[in-house]
Amino acid sequence: MKNLLNILRNQEVYQMATQAVHSLNYELTGEAARKASDGVKHPVMARIAAKLEGESDVRLAREGESDYVIHLRVATAADIEAITALELVGYDGYLAWEQEDFERDWRTNPYAVYLLLEHHSVNDEDVALVGMVTGRFLAKKAHVSHLIVHPDFQGHGLGSYLLNQWLTLAKDEKIRQASLEVRESNLTAQMLYMKHGFTVSQKKYNYYYNNNETALLMVRPLN
Known part of the structure; x- marks a missing residue:
């Protein structure tokens, strides 16, 4: 629905x-x-x-x-x-x-x-x-929920x-770790995150409800 x-x-x-x-x-x-x-x-x-x-x-x-x-x-x-x-x-x-x-x-x-x-x-x-x-x-942790730039x-x-x-x-803020989820198919976003030091920690299957796509949990230390 x-x-x-x-x-x-x-x-x-x-x-x-x-x-x-x-x-x-x-x-x-x-x-x-x-x-x-x-x-x-x-x-x-x-x-x-x-x-x-x-x-x-x-x-x-x-x-x-x-x-x-x-x-x-x-x-x-x-x-x-x-x-x-x-x-x-x-x-x-x-x-x-x-x-x-x-x-x-x-x-x-x-x-x-x-x-x-x-x-x-x-x-x-x-x-x-x-x-x-x-x-x-x-x-101890910062989590990114949305990172969006208008297409224009x-x-x-x-x-x-x-x-x-x-x-x-x-x-x-003395936070030790940052994390985020990204679509497994979104290679452009993954490259951006890796450029900033993020690595894949785990996969979350059926994470996105619109198409049941897998999400990659990416993390990076901040210390």
């Missing part, structure tokens, strides 16, 4: 998701924003926000376009709708987490860490969410940049 709901939802929502990710001043409204905002505090993200304050933005250029600025920041509850939309676009219509899953994690998980990459036009008039890495920082912004090293920031911040 969930597979069928995903198919129907994807057909109707995919175009809306693309527009939401690229829209100015994206935010949750009404009940959804309240639900996501209620709950625990996020002390780890608060510390990370303080560390990122004043950090230099990344200036990039795509062929035939003017320079643009990529800004790294921690998420707020108001970003969850755009986060879900980016997941839908980045995973080509597959929702590993529904919006309610992100809202629940936000409400109940004090160890949640959501880092976002925003595209800012040179004059700063237009802002769009183009990348994210989400997961949790526990006392892939090929510029932004995935590597996000992962490197995640690992650096985890080290700052």
Whole structure:
């Protein structure tokens, strides 16, 4: 049933998701924003926000376009709708987490860490969410749940940049190990993770519910 709901939802929502990710001043409204905002505090993200304050933005250029600025920041509850939309676009219509899953994690998980990459036009008039890495920082382990770059912004090293920031911040928190799951067929992502020191620890069979694909659990030490 969930597979069928995903198919129907994807057909109707995919175009809306693309527009939401690229829209100015994206935010949750009404009940959804309240639900996501209620709950625990996020002390780890608060510390990370303080560390990122004043950090230099990344200036990039795509062929035939003017320079643009990529800004790294921690998420707020108001970003969850755009986060879900980016997941839908980045995973080509597959929702590993529904919006309610992100809202629940936000409400109940004090160890949640959501880092976002925003595209800012040179004059700063237009802002769009183009990348994210989400997961949790526990006392000894950091786990990546999502690492996504919008298809229009892939090929510029932004995935590597996000992962490197995640690992650096985890080290700052004195965390000893990082882990993540990746599809067995996703060789591109596996190469990225291996480039950053991850190795395959085990296989998780039938891990992805949409096609029962095997996941590879990859880990790397941070000491």
